[in-house]
Every structure is written in structure tokens, then in C-alpha cells.
Amino acid sequence: MKTVQSAFKFHGGVHPQYNKDLAASKPIEAMPLPKQLVVSMSQHLGAPAKCLVKKGDAVAKGQLIGERNGFISANVHAPVAGTVAAVEPRMGPTGGWVDAVILDVAEDQSGASAFMPPLDWKSASREDLLARVNDAGICGMGGAGFPTVVKLSPPPDKHCEYLILNGAECEPYLTSDYRTMLERADRIRAGVEIMRKILNGPAVRIAVEANKPDAIAALEKAFADIEGNVEIVVLPVLYPQGSEKHQIYATVKRIVPEGALPIAVGCVVENVGTVAAIADAVEKGIPLIERVTTVSGDGVVEPKNVRAPVGTRYADLVAFCGGEKEGVRKVISGGPMMGFNVPNLEIPTTKTTSGLLFFTSARVFQYSSNACINCGRCVRAAQKMDVMDCIECGACSFGCPAYRDITQNCRRAKASIRAAAAAAKAKAAAANAKK
Amino acid sequence: MLPKQTAERYILSSSPHAHADASTSRIMLDVIIALLPALCCGVYFFGLRALILTGTCIAACLVTEGLCRLAMKRENTIGDLSAVVTGLLLALNLPPDLPVWMAAVGGVFAIGFAKQVFGGLGYNPFNPALSARAFMLISFTGAMTTWSSSAWTLSAGSTEAVTTATPLALIKKGAEGFDWSQAALIKDLFIGNVNGCIGEVSALALLIGAVYLLVRKVITWHIPVAFIGTVFLYAMFKGGVPPLVHVLSGGCVIGACFMATDYVTSPITAKGKLIFGCGCGLITMLIRTAPTGAYPEGVSFSILIMNALTPLINRFTQPKPFGKVKK
Numbered sequence A: 001m002k003t004v005q006s007a008f009k010f011h012g013g014v015h016p017q018y019n020k021d022l023a024a025s026k027p028i029e030a031m032p033l034p035k036q037l038v039v040s041m042s043q044h045l046g047a048p049a050k051c052l053v054k055k056g057d058a059v060a061k062g063q064l065i066g067e068r069n070g071f072i073s074a075n076v077h078a079p080v081a082g083t084v085a086a087v088e089p090r091m092g093p094t095g096g097w098v099d100a101v102i103l104d105v106a107e108d109q110s111g112a113s114a115f116m117p118p119l120d121w122k123s124a125s126r127e128d129l130l131a132r133v134n135d136a137g138i139c140g141m142g143g144a145g146f147p148t149v150v151k152l153s154p155p156p157d158k159h160c161e162y163l164i165l166n167g168a169e170c171e172p173y174l175t176s177d178y179r180t181m182l183e184r185a186d187r188i189r190a191g192v193e194i195m196r197k198i199l200n201g202p203a204v205r206i207a208v209e210a211n212k213p214d215a216i217a218a219l220e221k222a223f224a225d226i227e228g229n230v231e232i233v234v235l236p237v238l239y240p241q242g243s244e245k246h247q248i249y250a251t252v253k254r255i256v257p258e259g260a261l262p263i264a265v266g267c268v269v270e271n272v273g274t275v276a277a278i279a280d281a282v283e284k285g286i287p288l289i290e291r292v293t294t295v296s297g298d299g300v301v302e303p304k305n306v307r308a309p310v311g312t313r314y315a316d317l318v319a320f321c322g323g324e325k326e327g328v329r330k331v332i333s334g335g336p337m338m339g340f341n342v343p344n345l346e347i348p349t350t351k352t353t354s355g356l357l358f359f360t361s362a363r364v365f366q367y368s369s370n371a372c373i374n375c376g377r378c379v380r381a382a383q384k385m386d387v388m389d390c391i392e393c394g395a396c397s398f399g400c401p402a403y404r405d406i407t408q409n410c411r412r413a414k415a416s417i418r419a420a421a422a423a424a425k426a427k428a429a430a431a432n433a434k435k
Numbered sequence B: 001m002l003p004k005q006t007a008e009r010y011i012l013s014s015s016p017h018a019h020a021d022a023s024t025s026r027i028m029l030d031v032i033i034a035l036l037p038a039l040c041c042g043v044y045f046f047g048l049r050a051l052i053l054t055g056t057c058i059a060a061c062l063v064t065e066g067l068c069r070l071a072m073k074r075e076n077t078i079g080d081l082s083a084v085v086t087g088l089l090l091a092l093n094l095p096p097d098l099p100v101w102m103a104a105v106g107g108v109f110a111i112g113f114a115k116q117v118f119g120g121l122g123y124n125p126f127n128p129a130l131s132a133r134a135f136m137l138i139s140f141t142g143a144m145t146t147w148s149s150s151a152w153t154l155s156a157g158s159t160e161a162v163t164t165a166t167p168l169a170l171i172k173k174g175a176e177g178f179d180w181s182q183a184a185l186i187k188d189l190f191i192g193n194v195n196g197c198i199g200e201v202s203a204l205a206l207l208i209g210a211v212y213l214l215v216r217k218v219i220t221w222h223i224p225v226a227f228i229g230t231v232f233l234y235a236m237f238k239g240g241v242p243p244l245v246h247v248l249s250g251g252c253v254i255g256a257c258f259m260a261t262d263y264v265t266s267p268i269t270a271k272g273k274l275i276f277g278c279g280c281g282l283i284t285m286l287i288r289t290a291p292t293g294a295y296p297e298g299v300s301f302s303i304l305i306m307n308a309l310t311p312l313i314n315r316f317t318q319p320k321p322f323g324k325v326k327k
Helices: A126-135 A177-183 A185-198 A211-223 A243-254 A272-283 A315-320 A377-381 A406-434 B024-046 B048-072 B081-091 B099-112 B126-138 B168-173 B184-191 B203-215 B221-240 B243-248 B253-257 B270-289 B299-316
Strands: A002-003 A036-038 A064-067 A082-091 A097-105 A162-167 A201-210 A229-235 A267-271 A290-296 A304-309 A329-331 A341-344 A357-362
Touching: A036 A082, A126 A185, A126 A267, A126 A272, A162 A177, A162 A185, A162 A243, A162 A272, A177 A185, A177 A211, A177 A272, A185 A211, A185 A272, A201 A211, A201 A243, A201 B253, A211 A229, A229 A243, A243 A267, A267 A272, A272 A290, A290 A315, A304 A315, A315 A357, B024 B048, B024 B081, B024 B203, B024 B253, B048 B081, B048 B099, B081 B126, B081 B253, B099 B126, B099 B168, B126 B299, B168 B243, B168 B270, B184 B203, B184 B243, B203 B253, B221 B243, B221 B253, B221 B270, B243 B253, B253 B299, B270 B299
Parallel strands: A002 A229, A162 A201, A162 A267, A201 A229, A290 A357
Antiparallel strands: A036 A097, A082 A097, A290 A304, A329 A341, A329 A357
């Protein structure tokens, strides 16, 4: 095991104000259970899970309540013991309405939990470990929520040469991954050993931005005696260093082709929080039912890193952090660069809620866009990509002196290209049906 | 049935929710700040007249900008300061003895005919200040090439010619017997104690401004270095007048650092900027050294010609997409 500096710099990048000091020094704190949880069936990328419970059902902590429904999908479990009050559509952080299990939290949580039996990763088979990752409903906790079991099952013609742990956490304000690396480095190590076994022994690269020296030290300690090809790669502080494709370039200098997944160049990238969750799922049998969320911003009384069950409403989360201050104008689920602006606090956390930020008017920029002056800051800030490969990192809009909605326009372009493709497909299908 | 949606308490907008706090007006303000040393030198060498001409140009530009926007029924854009920059740049490129009314006509032309007629900031194909200067050079040829108020009294060679000509005019004339490599000349050129336009004479003041723009990341090094480097190399290989004299004379420094770097009319990528800068330098020297040409100076025309090529350069210097598969 050794620590190296990243030798490869991707094109562009920007330097937002990090403001991580608001919450960086706050140890992860578990919050008391709220009275009710709103457990969404769509906490991951892909098809929503199929709901297995109905109104009035009593559920145990860890019980499967939503079943993986398709190749790209994931299981959902009851985060606590309780009674199903309703199954109805609720608004998620992206504004869409999806089915959610409204769970009245039982006052007595001492009953038996429905966890899975612990596994010893050394003696368990590859297949059993992979099945566990699937059963536990693990998905990428960095933000996108890609089902982990899919990442860990490369197609037969592909081999994973590098397992890259994403600990960059390049979004401003967010410190949940940082605190996880600091406090749960041993769990991350256990997760790495399990994933290495599943992936048939790839080399491991742990990517951390240089502004987290104590997290690097904690990882160095936890990984000190690990065998095999394992390196901690210290990345320069640069947004979007946490982007999968950028990070693959920065750590192993490989370029993921347009439209392809990292496995095309022999890489699997997984967020550090997800890796710790895998360790808990295998060694303790705990499905993914809680996560660490950074509650921060100048509009929250006491910024904190909170461990809360998934499905905790934002209102309950912020109440645990002393409530919101006067004059909050914007609430962001996630980080300020890529997060979603939410209209109210009824929205629940999911497996991917890395942060909840409250900004007062002082921090909210209101703007109207002016004429483009051709300055080229967007081109310098962002890696040029085919628009369908755009990761919506926001670096282009971030520096635009004319405040143009460049990122939003990329989203519009993607949506209209997808819509046009779907329309063409439908037209072809209709033509076939006529014949 | 969908449950009733709770009221929207917060502002909704798309990400990113953070911004670098850059703005068009701040960039323009930086350019104005960067031009102040050159303006001060102009006032120092040519007197209060320089200040009057500058004020006239800026006022003419602002009034024209406001009136045009009014006539076009578009939002007022005086606040973005781009008209101030145009007025200032135009003034710095005028001879100090120009009649005030001519300067005002130039300002009106720059904003009305070179900028707003195309739709305003961001849409003009040619640099507005340089377009106006070219227009004035043709319309007021005499006044635009008269230099009499300078204190330049270099006592070497044919001193008679010196007092009423710019160094580049002397070069064009072939001023025989003039010692081009004397240290005093280089020093005068560097400080700005020569005949020339209000803001172009002092290379020192312009370079201070250019360094400010580089530090503030308003401009990148590519265009100035390519422009000046090409002028230097061309002069070096041509022989005769020392390359440093060519670089420090006329509008080379102000053109390379402040006019050719205009965002709207120059290429976007580093490669495009290098091509653009080299093209400017090359055309400048071709005009300056052409034995048959009438103009001793070619900076303005070189930049305008390259402005015309900017869309083409942008087209051919598009960055390669990350992850693009070679076919």
C-alpha cells in the first residue's frame, strides 16, 4: 500500500468556494427516529422497485418492502420497525412523483429486526457476495444511485483491472464522505476486500482530494497492512474531480469512450460511502437503510453530519440541526453544483441524499442572462463532450459572466434528442404494425 | 389522485446553484482599470487634450449605445460598461491633436455602425473601436495622421523629420542616417516619449495593464505572445530596423494586449488564439514593410482582417471531445 500524487490532470475544471469548514469538524451524529418516514420506491437510478406492502402492514426493521424490478433497479427495505400508513405517490428531490411507503415509526424498536445472516467474506463464494449486494439494495451513494450489483457484474468479455474508490467529494459544503473516511476507514477497507473478491482481484485506487489530509491519514492507517496492489491517489483540488470519467483519467489515465461505461476501460468506480455500506451488508447483514447526510449552508442553525434512516423528511432532518434560520431562500438536495433545488421540506431523504443545504438570500444569486460575449470560460472550464455524455457538472455555467443557462440547455438538448429518438422508434413501430 | 402539493416556499432554479461571481460588467471594469496607466501616460505626454478627447469618445459611445437600445426597444446595456471600454480604446488610438468633433463622430460610428447594428455586445463581427478608427483613417486622413504636439526631440539623425512623424512613418520613409539601434530611442519608445496615438505610445504603461489582465484572468497569454512574437521574429529575419523597435512602435502592444484580445471578435480556444495572434503579427508586418503600401502602420487592419477569420478559426479549432473514439 502506498500513497501517490495524481500525475494526470484533466482538461479544465473550476474552483468553487468549498465552504466545507461549516460541517467538516462535526462527527457523524445519529438522529432520533422521526414519527413518520416516507420511503420512496425510487431511490436509485433505473426502474422503481415493486412495492411489497400495503396499508396496515406491520414491518420489521430491515424487511424487504420494495423488490428490484428490472435489470437496472434495486431493492428497498424498511429502515425501522413500524406500520404502513399508506402507499401513495410523493414528490422526490427531482420533482417527480413516485410511489412511497409512508411508515408510522413504532415507538418500540426493540423487536427482532429482519436483517440478513452475516457472511464471512473470506469463506463465502463470489456469487453469494454478489447476491448479498443485490439483496441489500445497495446503490451508488455519491449521487447518481446506479445499482451496485450491476457495476459489480461486468459482462463476460470485460475484466475489471482497477477498482477505484471515489473519495473526492468535490461538491462544495458536503462532508459526509469525508467524515465516513475519517470515522469508518476500517469499514471501507472491509468493503474493498469484499469487492476485490467479487471482481476477481483488481488493483485498487483510492482517490481523495488533497484538501482532506486527515481522511488520507485515516485511510493509510486502515489500509496499512492490506495485501496486493492498493494505492491512495491524492488528487488536486479541482471541480469536477469526483466525476467518474474525470477521476478515471486522473487516477489511471484511461479515457472512457463516448457513450460507454467505465468497465469499457477496465474500471469500476464506487463511492466510499457505498463501499462501507457493502461491508455492513455482508458482515452484519444490514441492508442499505440509512446514510450520512451533510446538513449545511448559511441558513441552518447548526450544520451537522447526520446519520438518518432513508425516508426521513427534510423537515425532520433540519429540525435535528436546530432548524432553519430566518430568510432561507433556497434549499438544495445534494451539493450546490449538481444538487436539486427543492420547493418544500416534505421531501424525504433517499439512499443518494449526500447533503441538504440551506441558503439565505445572501448566498442565492438571482440573475437574468445577458448576451454571450464569446469569452470561452465555459470551454475552458468543462471537458468538451458529446452532449449525450454531458455529466451536468455545471462547471460551464459556474463561470459564465453572462449568467447563461448553459448546463440547463445541455439538459434540454439531451431531453429533446431522447424525445426525438423515442418518437422515431414509435413511428417505426407504428409503420411495422400497419404492415 | 396525487396528494395536494404543499406551497412552494423556496426559489426554484436549475443547478448549478453556485457561481464564480464573474460578470460582464466586472470584466469590462477590469479592462478599464488596465487601460488607466496608458491613459495617464497619454495625458502626461500630450496634455489635457488627451483627456478631453477620451471623455468625448466615451460620452459619444455611451449616448449612442443608449439611443440605439432605445430605438431597438431592447434593454439598456450602458451598465455592462462595454461602451465605456470601446470609447476608451478608440480614444487611446487617436492622435492627440484630432478635432474634438471628429472623435465624437468616431464614437458614434463605433457603437452605432460597428456594434449595435449587429445586435449589440456579443454579436459584432469586428472590433468596434478599430472599425471606427479605420473609418476615421479614411474619412479624416489628414487629421488622423498629423502629429505635432509631442515633445519628442530625439537628437539623432535627421532630427527635422523626427518632430512631425511617428517612428513607424520614419521607418516607412526609410529615414537614412537614422540610428535605429541607439539606446535612447528604445528608452523613449518604452516609456512613451514619442509621437503616436494617445494611448499607444507607452509600452511600459500598456504592459502594466496587460499584466493586470493576465493576473485577473481576463485574458490569456496566447494572443499577445503570438502577436508580439510574430512581429519580433518577422523583423528579426527581415533585418534592418531592430525587432524591438518594431514591437515597441505604433499600436503593436496596445493592439496585441487590448484590441486583439477582445472576446467577441477573437477565437475561443488556445490553439485558435495562437493562430489569430500569429496572423495579426504577420499582417501587421506585411503592411508595415510593404514597399508600395501607403500606411506606415498595420495593427488596426491586421486585427480587423483576423476578426473576419475568427468564425473560421473557431470552426477548425474545436476541441476534441473527451472520450471521442478515433474513426
